[in-house]
Amino acid sequence: MFDKIVPRSEDYAKWYTQVIRQAEMADYAPVRGCMVVRPYGYALWENVKEQLDTRFKETGHQNAAFPLFIPMSFIEKEAEHVEGFKPELAVVTHGGGKKLEEPLVVRPTSETIIGYMYSQWIQSYRDLPVLINQWANVVRWELRPRLFLRTMEFFWQEGHTAHASHEEAEEETLRILDIYTDFAINEAAIPVIPGRKSESEKFPGALTSYTIEAMMGDKRALQAGTSHDLGQNFAKAFDIQYLDAKQKQQHCWTTSWGVSTRMIGAIIMAHGDDQGLVLPPRLAPTQLVIVPIVPKNREDDKQAVMQAVDAICETLGSVRYHVDDRQEQSPGRRFNEWELKGVPLRIEIGPRDLSNQQVVLARRDILGKEGKTFVPIANAAEAVTQMLDTIQADMLKRATEFRDANTFEPTTYAAFKEVIENGFARAHWCGDEACEDKAREETQATIRCIPIEQPGGGGECIVCGKSAEDITIFARAY
RNA sequence: CGGGGCGUAGCGCAGCCCGGCUAGCGCGUCUGCUUUGGGAGCAGAAGGUCGGAGGUUCGAAUCCUCUCGCCCCGACCA
CATH class of the missing domain: 3.30.930.10 (Bira Bifunctional Protein; Domain 2)
Incomplete structure (x- = not known):
């Protein structure tokens, strides 16, 4: 699977x-x-x-x-x-x-x-x-x-x-x-x-x-x-x-x-990214997955880890969490599965952490070492709550930056045809359906909307050049 | 409806052109043992009307005819 x-x-x-x-x-x-x-x-x-x-x-x-x-x-x-x-x-x-x-x-x-x-x-x-x-x-x-x-x-x-x-x-x-x-x-x-x-x-x-x-x-x-x-x-x-x-x-x-x-x-x-889903914390069915890492042949370590997991769970309040303690799956396998499913935050906890009285917090939106932090076990719940908010905010920020970086404001029809290949085009439109049709036929782009928020002042229709009141978003759409 | 591709094990595929012994491979599954800090290893096992129908042939997953279905690209659309 x-x-x-x-x-x-x-x-x-x-x-x-x-x-x-x-x-x-x-x-x-x-x-x-x-x-x-x-x-x-x-x-x-x-x-x-x-x-x-x-x-x-x-x-x-x-x-x-x-x-x-x-x-x-x-x-x-x-x-x-x-x-x-x-x-x-x-x-x-x-x-x-x-x-x-x-x-x-x-x-x-x-x-x-x-x-x-x-x-x-x-x-x-x-x-x-x-x-x-x-x-x-x-x-x-x-x-x-x-x-x-x-x-x-x-x-x-x-x-x-x-x-x-x-x-x-x-x-x-x-x-x-x-x-x-x-x-x-x-x-x-x-x-x-x-x-x-x-x-x-x-x-x-x-x-x-x-x-x-x-x-x-x-x-x-x-x-x-x-x-x-x-x-x-x-x-x-x-x-x-x-x-x-x-x-x-x-x-x-x-x-x-x-x-x-x-x-x-x-x-x-x-x-989503190449690793799979990335779900926003506020909507994610599971916001936090806890992955205990327990060596099989050391029973006392295992118990200590599971006790620490239980203790953390009790402090999590309304956080939607899941403990993945499947021992037949390696930690790496479990990390990857939950990343594929887009769970926003992961706690890794093993004997090594216990001896340091810490857990590893790993963000889904920032993969690898970059997204990992160590937090004291005592502060785990608080750190989780804060981190979920941070992830939510960062995801919006990232998506906004991505959209803005791929939104262009062409001033000529030639430029319009070019930029529309790579994102949204914000351009004036005279309101004439003929211009809309022409743009669609030649670029596959449709008028997505005439934004409520308008800069005002008017301009020239990107297609025909006649005077136009409103800025319009053109794009190829699903 | 036009163009392209594909139907073979739960999933992904090879084999087909050039017909031939028991239809293969990877993943997954099951059993056992060893493992656990980024997709574990070894050993063993189960699992198939080759999409369907008809035809050619001593013999068809493979060739021929018909048919059903799905996916991708376009036209249409939340």
């Missing part, structure tokens, strides 16, 4: 798949395009869930569950929505041995069925806002699947809210974008860029889509979360109306937003 993995520089796609499978995050399912999330991968997902769920609840959202099956006619009610999703629908035509009168779609996303329910639940401005989220699986018939990044079935949360005014809906959309940004940066240690999608990249049926965009280890971009201002498009398609205080019927303004198991892919690719 634990073989050498191919270096990232040699074959990034292969590295990615090998890391996932060898670290036991996920496995291929017998059905093409589907994956099995294994316990280690799911534990990471559970931590992602918990962090996001807490933030949703703090901002007034509630969880609920809507059906997996959606009547085909629902999907067809919003024009852009059908067009966007029709090609990737899984459709149930038979049930109980009989052909169905109306085919059922396996949800690719739930705006339609939730919109339908909202139309029944919402009557008055007093019913608003409705703030609901669901944790669910969805299905999209993807042509080219990739573990975590694009599988036919994936897990996510999808929030769906309804509001009395556009201002409120916009506020909500941006509030969620803030939550996603905060989560990515402070929990996942991924320095994302929050921004707005171009018309061609926005969600089918949305007025405006917002995204957080991250840079992966191969300098490609990954959309790690989206938040959509749906305007009144779905409210009109599903007749979500309320009576306002002035006795007038109004359509609601709705939003939807989601983060999926793709986030796991982002964490893997943003931080």
